[in-house]
Amino acid sequence: MSTLGSRPFKILIAEDERDIRELVGFTLTFGGYQVVEVADGVEAVAKAQEELPDLVILDVRMPKMNGYEACQTLKRLEKTKGIPVVFLSAKGQEREVKEGLDTGAIAYILKPFAPTDLLMEVGRILGHNGGAAA
């Protein structure tokens, strides 16, 4: 289990595509993380305040509120501004990546991705080797 002390890390996933949300959710659960899933930016902001996860993974293109806006909102809120945010997007152009990072995100993972790569990146961000082996 990936844990902080005795408690497992909690990761909030915001992704409108159900298939991909489940893929990420399954991968992270498989990696030993506690996962909270939402389908849009507004829900993501609400859930983040409620759950106070250790990491937020945001899709960029989402209904209601896109990933950038959600990230900016989280970074503005006192309760959530310390939570690292990672973007997960098919938009891989330099400009888009730069824009994402400028909103305060810590990483930008391009789709498609290999589940192992995702786990490695998350583990790196949360400061351990991650994965079920931990």
Place this chain on the structure above:
Amino acid sequence: MSDLREKPSSELPFFRFRRHALLIATAIPLLIELAHAPLARLSLPHVAGNVLTGLVAAWGFTLAFLAVATRVSELTVDRESARRSAKQLAALQRIGSQMSETLDLEAILGAILQQALEATPAFAGYIAIVQPDSKEVAVVATRGYPLWEEERSRGALLMSAENIMAELHRTGEPLIADNGHLDQTPLLKAAQAHSALSVPVWYEKNIVGFIHLQASARHAFDDQDIAFVRSLAEQASIAIGSNKRYLDQVRLNDSFRRRAEQLSRLAAISRSMRMDMPLEDFMEEVAYAIQEAIGFNIVMVSTVEGDPPYLQRRAGAGVPLEVLAEMKRRPQPLAPVEAMMQERFAISRSYFVPHQEKSVWEDKVDVVTLLPEQEPHEPGRWHSEDILFTPLRSVEGRLLGIISVDDPQDGRIPSLDTIEILETFAAQAAALLHNVRLYEQVRQFNALLEEKIEERVAQLAMANEQLSQEKERMETLYRITRELGASLDLDRVLARALSLVGQAICAQRGAILMLDPKTQCMHYRMVLKEGQASAPDEAGPTVSVETGLIRWITEHRQSLIIADTSRDETWRETTLPLFESARSLLAAPLMVGEEVLGCLVLSHSLPDLFSAEHLRLVTAAANQVAQAMSNAELYRLILDQTKRLGEALHIQQMQASEKASILEGIADGVVVVGVQGEIVLLNRAAEEILGVEASRLIGKSVNDFGEAAPEDRALRGLSAIRKWLAQPWSSLAESRLEDRYESEGRVINVHVSAVQMRGEILGAVAVLRDVTKEVEADRAKTEFISTVSHELRTPMTSIQGYTDLLLMGAVGQLNENQQRFLGIIKSNVNRLSHLVGDLLDISRIESGRLGLELETLQMEELVNQVTTAMRAQFTTRRILLTTDIVPGLPPIRGDRKRLTQVLSNLLENACHYTLPGGQVTVSVCLEGDEVRTDVRDTGIGISVEDQKHLFERFFRSEHPVVMETQGTGLGLAIVKSLVEMHQGRIWFQSELGKGSTFSFALPVAKEPAINGVTRAEEIQS
């Protein structure tokens, strides 16, 4: 009033007080009146009129009354004296009222005397006054003398008055004679008179008379009486003053009237006189005017004449005609008259020589005495031998004559006033005399002038004759000149000139010969025969310049006349067709500068016909003809030249307009600049693209435009040219500059290159192309690819993700087939993923949206990283991967990620297309100012046919090995673009079956620049 208070007190102070009070009461209203009086009136001029005189008199009395009142109060205080005082006051009041009633001096003085007798002890008296005219003392009023005695005693009174006046003048005080000693005043015997009082009458600080009183008692007059009489004397003084002023005024009025009359008379004379009036008449007018207006019975006017000057009597008035005629006959010497004009005789500007001084003129001047003098002569009366005359002077003071007068009508020596009037007449007369003199002079001059004019007219008539001849010649010359100037048709000009000159000198025949410089012969250019000038029908005969007349003219370059050909040596040697029968001959060379063009020959069949005048005319005409010939020649040359040039120009214009219309027709903007950047050409499309009219840019330099403002289309377009021109001169010939800018929603492509002619750079031509549509289409395509790629990625993410999860065994163990099939899925998803990546790359490169993050890099480091990462791949395929890197290479500037992509791509290709057991070498070296990287393999090689298409997008070789290998056909296209974006070059060498070497070279980093972006990104922004 102060003296009243200061008076020492007397024995009857109370009474005195009362008297004071009374006096004050009496004086107050007078004082008030005085205080309100307009004092200024007192100084008004006398001419103001009688009313004023009366007023002045009244006020004079008032003032005197006050003075008397004051003085009366000082009189003795006894009762008697008080009564007398009252009486005297009453007397003064009476006089005052009298004075305000009349201005008659005698009446007033009589009244004063009357009051004196009434208010003093006197029983008789008189008042004597100095007469203003004669200065003699006259008794003007008497009282108390018996009437019969008065008349008789007048002479005695006068004598007495003279004596008293003398005494009064000495002392200035009243004179008292007492105790019967009246010796100083030897009065008319008034037996009872034992005392006398004489009180002076003052007027303007002079004693002008006195009041004389006689009393029977001795010591009859006390102080009070004296004071009273003094007051009366003051009254008299006032009366005299009033009277004098009145009289003055009357006299003044009189004199004004007289003066006005005289002046109007003068004016009348002036008006009546005209310039053409005979002098005598005029002088007579003056004489009679003086006689009538001024009042002299005899007036004589003389004028100064002759040299030496003498006086000529001109006119007289009051002189019998026969006497006057005689006087006019006898001129008067001027010297004695001048002798009389000395200072001591001068009165104003006239001279008065009293008869006592007649020695001055006696026996020298011819004086006619008409009237015998009456003896004895009275002083102030005119003497028949007195002489009075006024000189007539010109403005500058010259003596023109005199006016002398005699026998004044009033019989008295004339006053200054009269003399001045006489002078006024004289001045007027002098002025008129002067004018008349001038007029006479002018008339004389006129006569003289007329005489002279007649003389001159005669001379001129002669001169005119000569002139008209000259004029005719000049006109001929002028006509020739004008004809010559009017036409450039040489034949017409010459024909006209020849016939005109022929006419002018009456020549029968003439010719213009022209020199042919080649043959040294003259040929006939124009011929005059029977009054007709014409060009000879055919070439005609020629004349050698080597002989005879023609030779002479050519050598001497002068005109000549042969008076008679039959006696002329030169002519004898001459053979000159047309002139065989000539006797008189005139020939002139036609010259321009020093060059002889030909000659002009004219002849007549009679000898001695041509004069020097004719020669001059023909010479002058010949010059004009020569000039015309020269002009015509010049004109012909110019015309030829013009025609040739005109044709050439026409052809050029055609060509140019053809080119111009082609240029105008081009859709692309064309801008041509000179080497200095000056804009020389701008077609319509360029105007449209730059948004500026050509006229605003032509002639200006592109360097005049500062750094381009992004919104200014024109400046942005021109800045590319400026950039191009800023390059080193040597590199311009080969240089091409491509630029693209976006302005106002349009994208403009600029292409600048050199304009060259025979290797010389003449400037630059910029082609501006509006590529907005292309760019838009490209963007749409890129956008489409971008969107499609993104849409593809989402499902790919799921496929790849779930496949990976399955392969990871995250949902359970897999059997071998399951494992293999999932591997195939994963491999294809990877391929798809690459394809999408490459597509995105190529679309971004093409749309220029791919930005480079430049940094300073060591190629060695990059190569090592990539080879390390890929070594496993090579190992798997049993290919030997080696590197060969020259140590200490300079850095390059590049985007780490993109250069890694380039290297990876080349190495991947090398790996794929090299068979197991082969070898791949990556070598890096410095070549010039580039770092060159070679990826050499011992692979399958590339066919020559394939080599042509290698860098094309989606190109895949049909080589079986390639067909087996997964690939998008985009890799090398992307690699080439990336290398070129780094200002680098990429190329390859290959031989089918032997292997290939892919090389790229990147420029060495010039300076440690900050990380930036390339131009491509600049455009993007």
